Amino acid sequence: xxxxxxxxxxxATYTKTSSARIIWLIAWRQIVEAxxxxxxxxxxxxxxxxxxxxxxxxxxxxxxxxxxPREITFAGTFMAFFLLFVGLMPSTPAIGIxxxxxxxxxERGCLTPLLVTPAxxxxxxxxxxxxxxLPALAYSVIGILTYFAEIxxxxxxxKLALLPAGLSLLILLVIPxxxxxxxxxxxxxxxxxxxxxxxxxxxxxxxxxxxxxxxxLVFLAAAFGLWLFAIVVAAIFALxxxxxxxxxxxxxxxxxxxxx
Amino acid sequence: MIEAHNLTRRxxxxxxxxxxxxxxxxxxxxxxxxxxxxxxxxxxxMLSGLLAPTEGDATVAGxxxxxxxxxxxxxxxxxxxxxxxxxxxxxPAYLHHFGSIYGIPPAERARRIDTLLELFELDSxxxxxxVGFSKGMKQKVSLARALIHEPAxxxxxxxxxxxxxxxxxxxxxxxxxxxxxxxxxxxCTHDLDEAERLxxxxxxxxQGRIVACNTxxxxxxxxxxxxxxxxxxxxxxPLTLEALQTIPGMNSPHFIDHxxxxxxxxxxxxxxxxxxxxxxxxxxxxxxEVLTRLIMAGARVISVVCxxxxxxxxxxTAMGMSDSSDGSDESDSLxxxxxxxxxxxxxxxxxxxxx
Numbered sequence: 001x002x003x004x005x006x007x008x009x010x011x012a013t014y015t016k017t018s019s020a021r022i023i024w025l026i027a028w029r030q031i032v033e034a035x036x037x038x039x040x041x042x043x044x045x046x047x048x049x050x051x052x053x054x055x056x057x058x059x060x061x062x063x064x065x066x067x068x069p070r071e072i073t074f075a076g077t078f079m080a081f082f083l084l085f086v087g088l089m090p091s092t093p094a095i096g097i098x099x100x101x102x103x104x105x106x107e108r109g110c111l112t113p114l115l116v117t118p119a120x121x122x123x124x125x126x127x128x129x130x131x132x133x134l135p136a137l138a139y140s141v142i143g144i145l146t147y148f149a150e151i152x153x154x155x156x157x158x159k160l161a162l163l164p165a166g167l168s169l170l171i172l173l174v175i176p177x178x179x180x181x182x183x184x185x186x187x188x189x190x191x192x193x194x195x196x197x198x199x200x201x202x203x204x205x206x207x208x209x210x211x212x213x214x215x216x217l218v219f220l221a222a223a224f225g226l227w228l229f230a231i232v233v234a235a236i237f238a239l240x241x242x243x244x245x246x247x248x249x250x251x252x253x254x255x256x257x258x259x260x
Numbered sequence: 261m262i263e264a265h266n267l268t269r270r271x272x273x274x275x276x277x278x279x280x281x282x283x284x285x286x287x288x289x290x291x292x293x294x295x296x297x298x299x300x301x302x303x304x305x306m307l308s309g310l311l312a313p314t315e316g317d318a319t320v321a322g323x324x325x326x327x328x329x330x331x332x333x334x335x336x337x338x339x340x341x342x343x344x345x346x347x348x349x350x351x352p353a354y355l356h357h358f359g360s361i362y363g364i365p366p367a368e369r370a371r372r373i374d375t376l377l378e379l380f381e382l383d384s385x386x387x388x389x390x391v392g393f394s395k396g397m398k399q400k401v402s403l404a405r406a407l408i409h410e411p412a413x414x415x416x417x418x419x420x421x422x423x424x425x426x427x428x429x430x431x432x433x434x435x436x437x438x439x440x441x442x443x444x445x446x447x448c449t450h451d452l453d454e455a456e457r458l459x460x461x462x463x464x465x466x467q468g469r470i471v472a473c474n475t476x477x478x479x480x481x482x483x484x485x486x487x488x489x490x491x492x493x494x495x496x497x498p499l500t501l502e503a504l505q506t507i508p509g510m511n512s513p514h515f516i517d518h519x520x521x522x523x524x525x526x527x528x529x530x531x532x533x534x535x536x537x538x539x540x541x542x543x544x545x546x547x548x549e550v551l552t553r554l555i556m557a558g559a560r561v562i563s564v565v566c567x568x569x570x571x572x573x574x575x576x577t578a579m580g581m582s583d584s585s586d587g588s589d590e591s592d593s594l595x596x597x598x599x600x601x602x603x604x605x606x607x608x609x610x611x612x613x614x615x
Contacts, residue, residue, distance in 0.1 A: 017363035025360050029346065036348050109344030113405060116308055116338045117361045118330050257310045258271060 022119045023127040030131020034097045043093040044139055048146055051086050055150045058082075063151075063159050076162045080171055083147060083163070087175035090143035091182070094136030095207065096200065098186035101128045103199040106256065115253045125251040129187045129244060136179045144175070170229050177236040178214060182207055184243045191251050261286055262307060262413060262444050267316035269302050276302040278468040280316070284461070286412070287442040289435070291455035293575060294465035300448040303465075304415045307446065309333045321412040321444075334362070336413045337406030341421035343398035347391040351382055351401055354390065355408050362409040369408075376404040380434065396427025403434060414438060414445045420454060432458060452571045462571065464578040471578045480568040486511065486539040488567045489547060493534050494560035499553065504536070507553065509546045513538040 017025075034040060059082065063075045105111040114124060151159050186203040193199045214236075220228070262284040269277040277299040284290045292300040305311040307320055309329035318325045321335035346354060352373050359369035377383045380400040385393070390401060399419060406414060416435065420428040435458055439445055449455050455462050456476045463473040472479055481487070497515065504513045516535045536554075540546045543566055554561060 017361060022361055025357065029357060033346060033348070109340060109342030110346060111344070112310075112338065112340055112342075113344050113358065113402075114361075115310055116333055116336065117358065118333045118363075119361055120330070254311055257305050 019120060019123045022123040023130060026114070026119070026124060026127025027131035027134065030101060030128060031134055034094065034131070034135040037097060040093040040097060040135075044090050044142070047086075047090045047092075047143065051089070051143065051147060052150055054082070055147065056154065059151070060154065063155055063162060072162060076164045077167070079151075079163050080167045083144065083168060084171045084175065086143045086147040087140045087171070088178060090139040091136040091175075091179045094132070094139050094179075095182040095186050095203065097135065098129075098132035098183040099190050099199040099203045100196050101132045101187050102191040102256065103193050104190070104196040106194070107196055111256065115256065121252055122248045124253065125191065125248045126244075128191070129184060129247065132187050133180055133183045136183045137176055140175050140179050144172070166226050167229070170226060170233055174214075174229075174233045174236065177233055177240060178211075180240040181210065181236055181243070184240055184247070185210070188243060188247045191247065191256070261322070262290075262318070262320050262446065264303075264307065264318035265316055267303070267306055267313045267318055269299075269306055269311065270314045275468055277306070277313075280465075280468070280470055282463060282470065282473065284444045284446060286444050287439060288460040289439050289445040289447055289458050290461045290463060291459035292446060292448045292463050292465055293450070293452065293455050293571075295450075295579065298465040299468040300465055301417055302468075304338070304417050304446060304448060307332075307413075308336045308338050308415050310338075334409065335411050336415060337409070337411040338415045339399070339402050339406045339417065339419050341418040343395070343402040345390050345398055345401055345405075347393075347398075348389055350387060350389055351377065351404070352386050354401065355404060358405050359408045364409060372408055372410070373404075376407060379437075380404050394427065396423050396430060399423060399427070399431055400434070403431070407438070412443060414443050415448075416445060417448045418450065419447070420449070420451065428454075452575055456571045464575060466578060472574065476571055477568070479574045480571060486541050487543040488537065488539050489543060489550075490516075490565045490567075491536045491550070491554065492562045492565075493536075493554075494562055496534065497536060497554070498557040498559050504538075504550070504553075507546070507550060509540050509542055510550065511539045511541075 059079065062071075062078060067075060102111065105114075119127075148160060185206055186199070189202045189206070190196075190199040193202065262282070264280060264282050267277055267280040268275065280299070280303060282290060292303065294300050302311065306313050307318055307325060309320070309325055309332035312326060312329070320332045323331040323335060325332050346357075349357070355373045355376065356369060359372065364372065377386055380403065382397065382400060382404070385397065390398060393401070403419070419435070420431050423431060432454060435445065435447065439458075447455070447458060460475065461473060462476050462479055463470045464479075465471070501513060501515065504510065514537055516537055538550075547564065547566070551561065551564065
């Protein structure tokens with residue numbers, strides 16, 4: 001992975017940075033920039049407050065007091081789908097950020113200095129996508145942990161046991177799968193359009209269609225059994241991998257330059 | 261060293277750069293002049309390994325831009341008119357980030373950053389976020405970023421665009437200092453004065469082609485082939501215009517009023533002729549002859565001023581003929597003159613004419 005390179009003028013010899021390190025350097029910069037975006041922090045804060053209010057208003061009456069077996073099943077299913085909601089909602093602003101990883105940086109002039117470095121096309125693409133995905137996943141984790149903490153704090157830790165194990169586990173898996181899908185699609189679109197505005201427009205359109213399909217699938221899976229849900233989760237992960245690999249293999253810095 | 265031969269770049273049916281050839285030796289600056297859309301930025305992008313040419317070849321610091329674009333990028337620094345910084349960062353952290361991508365070891369990186377901060381007088385701002393920097397300071401950071409890996413070749417795409425005069429002067433001084441470190445530099449600019457002051461060669465681009473390429477002095481002289489000469493007297497010329505017109509090689513001689521108004525009128529209030537102006541293609545031969553005749557006739561010569569055309573005139577000539585309907589525009593003759601004289605100037609290789 002590493003190779004020696006020699007600067008033509010200075011005769012300075014140094015080790016070529018490995019692709020993995022370059023990917024991480026680009027991703028880390030992207031993450032820091034995303035975390036510094038005030039609007040994203042405000043939106044994430046809003047979702048957390050909104051989620052807390054929902055937990056107090058809608059979940060409270062449902063899970064407090066003595067519950068019949070039928071009420072336990074209903075409350076558990078409701079809590080599981082609420083888990084899906086709190087896992088996905090905080091990552092929405094991060095998907096907005098993903099729309100700007102290429103197009104936004106290009107508009108601000110930040111992309112050209114990166115493109116003129118010896119970093120490979122794959123390293124730049126992977127770094128940018130990773131930098132978009134990780135904050136989204138972090139926001140999801142924050143949303144989920146806050147949700148669990150709120151149930152434990154407001155109604156007692158024992159109420160967490162109401163969550164159906166199998167369904168909850170699949171929901172915990174589908175959240176990163178969907179977050180990855182959303183950020184990957186947004187990053188891919190961002191890498192292939194000229195402006196941040198276009199990127200956001202296309203991303204929101206495509207994500208709207210994807211998420212409508214997702215909720216339909218989730219309810220369908222719930223009706224037909226967890227095995228179908230598991231297949232859907234696996235299919236989304238496969239789609240994520242396909243999108244990222246295809247994006248990394250087809251993205252060329254030259255196309256970005258040619259479109260300017 | 262930068263060498264390009266017949267570089268062409270097409271975007272679908274549009275030809276952004278056509279049959280471009282140039283050569284920039286180490287330690288010299290080539291200024292690319294031309295209006296927006298003339299192909300300057302596309303040329304730089306091809307030469308910096310960001311855009312593959314459709315046709316033609318080029319080597320940058322010894323690397324082929326087609327076969328070794330990654331190697332080319334290790335040897336070039338690029339500065340654009342937009343600094344493109346991560347403005348929430350502090351300068352050292354920003355330079356460390358790019359230094360890491362270039363694979364510079366941490367200790368060496370820190371040393372270079374210190375040197376660059378000192379060179380660009382940014383040392384006192386090292387603990388501040390760049391968001392509060394002026395455009396000039398941001399452009400300095402951009403230059404520092406382009407130099408962090410000590411590239412042999414620099415591409416500067418309108419680096420002083422949007423800067424106030426003082427900031428622009430600072431950047432220009434830095435460019436001259438960079439040239440002295442034996443770097444090959446290509447400078448894209450709209451500023452003719454900047455090109456004239458900084459560049460060893462000037463290439464004027466129009467519609468993707470180089471229509472003139474030479475040193476600023478030769479370009480100016482080639483534009484007309486004539487020098488304007490003004491001889492100023494303390495008193496009226498003792499020789500008449502008719503007597504002067506007999507001197508071979510002197511074109512359009514005429515007397516003018518003295519530019520200083522205190523000398524413009526004689527005792528009777530009429531304007532007093534105190535300067536002679538003429539044009540000549542051979543000032544070195546003609547001027548001594550004219551001065552000898554004038555002095556022999558008793559003229560009291562104060563000064564002799566020779567002016568060649570400004571680069572602005574040359575640029576206007578190259579650009580202004582684009583609407584010529586007969587197809588044989590003046591810029592082509594300028595190009596032809598450059599082709600004829602290309603052997604005189606080291607490193608100046610004008611573009612080939614199409615078709």
